[in-house]
Amino acid sequence: MKIAKNSVVTIDYTLTDDDGKVLDSSVGQGPMAYLHGHGQIVAGLEKALSGKGAGEQVKVAVAPKDGYGEKGGGKTMAIAREDLPGDVDLEEGMPLHATGPDGHDLVLWVQKIEGEQVTLSTEHPMAGVTLHFDVAIKEVRAATKDELQHGHAHGPEGHHHH
Ligand code: ZN
Numbered sequence: 001m002k003i004a005k006n007s008v009v010t011i012d013y014t015l016t017d018d019d020g021k022v023l024d025s026s027v028g029q030g031p032m033a034y035l036h037g038h039g040q041i042v043a044g045l046e047k048a049l050s051g052k053g054a055g056e057q058v059k060v061a062v063a064p065k066d067g068y069g070e071k072g073g074g075k076t077m078a079i080a081r082e083d084l085p086g087d088v089d090l091e092e093g094m095p096l097h098a099t100g101p102d103g104h105d106l107v108l109w110v111q112k113i114e115g116e117q118v119t120l121s122t123e124h125p126m127a128g129v130t131l132h133f134d135v136a137i138k139e140v141r142a143a144t145k146d147e148l149q150h151g152h153a154h155g156p157e158g159h160h161h162h
Pocket of ligand 1: 146147150152154159
């Protein structure tokens with residue numbers, strides 16, 4: 001079957017920047033499964049995979065506007081390290097999950113750590129970067145009722161929360 005809205009798609013992928021530097025890859029982690037058409041992967045890649053099938057290789061360059069956004073559009077805030085949960089090993093570039101004022105999940109990225117001061121940003125560390133994806137499509141299947149209700153793919157390569 002071809003990839004369409006509500007397909008569960010299993011992929012191997014490597015993401016590089018304009019210089020060929022590897023930014024992210026499923027190599028060594030095992031393939032990733034996602035629910036197509038629900039914004040779980042960046043828009044540009046989702047669009048490129050639509051209509052493709054298992055066994056196909058897809059190479060696509062995704063501009064920032066269809067990836068993690070343009071640079072400079074984020075909000076930053078500086079907070080004291082002691083105001084963050086103590087059980088987190090802070091690292092520059094890592095995401096922190098918070099709840100926004102509207103009650104929705106919000107991801108803040110650790111932009112800088114200077115002594116006891118931590119700068120958080122709403123801007124993804126890969127904002128402004130053209131994303132070069134090299135994707136091998138391993139499997140395409142219809143989502144189950146549970147997966148559609150939850151809005152994500154279930155195991156072995158998807159979520160493991162049940
Ligand atoms: Zn679930």
